[in-house]
Amino acid sequence: MARNRVNTDNKMEKYWRRLFYMQPIAGSTPLDSDTIEYFGIFSISESHVATQKRWYIYYGLRSERLKVMERIRKKYGKKHVWEIFQIATFSGVGFHKIVREYFCNLKWFTSRNLLEAPLNSHYNDERLVKTVSDLNSKELRRIFDYIMIQHDWFKRYNDQKAPPAKH
Numbered sequence: 001m002a003r004n005r006v007n008t009d010n011k012m013e014k015y016w017r018r019l020f021y022m023q024p025i026a027g028s029t030p031l032d033s034d035t036i037e038y039f040g041i042f043s044i045s046e047s048h049v050a051t052q053k054r055w056y057i058y059y060g061l062r063s064e065r066l067k068v069m070e071r072i073r074k075k076y077g078k079k080h081v082w083e084i085f086q087i088a089t090f091s092g093v094g095f096h097k098i099v100r101e102y103f104c105n106l107k108w109f110t111s112r113n114l115l116e117a118p119l120n121s122h123y124n125d126e127r128l129v130k131t132v133s134d135l136n137s138k139e140l141r142r143i144f145d146y147i148m149i150q151h152d153w154f155k156r157y158n159d160q161k162a163p164p165a166k167h
Helices: 002-019 062-076 092-105 125-158
Strands: 037-044 054-061 081-089 109-111 114-116
Touching (some): 037 092, 054 062, 054 081, 054 092, 081 092, 092 114, 092 125
Antiparallel strands (some): 037 081, 054 114
């Protein structure tokens, strides 16, 4: 099963390189899990401000996630911070910008990585996770559509049949 997966990955690598007019790689390209970017959200609850809801959004490599978590827990307290969402993304910076702009358009207070809902907002952790998941689905769909357009162009110009042989 694993051998078939590696073979499929190699075929896809060759196909993508042909599709996007990139030079082929001489050797295989193993997946390094330390290079995958993640986007995540920490929920912050403060006992002295019960009506105000805050979330901390971050992006980066898996190793950076632990540093961010320690820094946030040190600032707000261990009992008041927990992770509610984490997903691997194509571009952490780009998705971070999409999420910030979305909530900024809802008139939320956004400061770098901190999202703060207005007082008496109907947003809670579940609704925020659902909204961010929907934004992620739209972003993945946009990337998929781009790849399919490139595929159609590639197919149109490279998969043409040869003219019939003359006898």
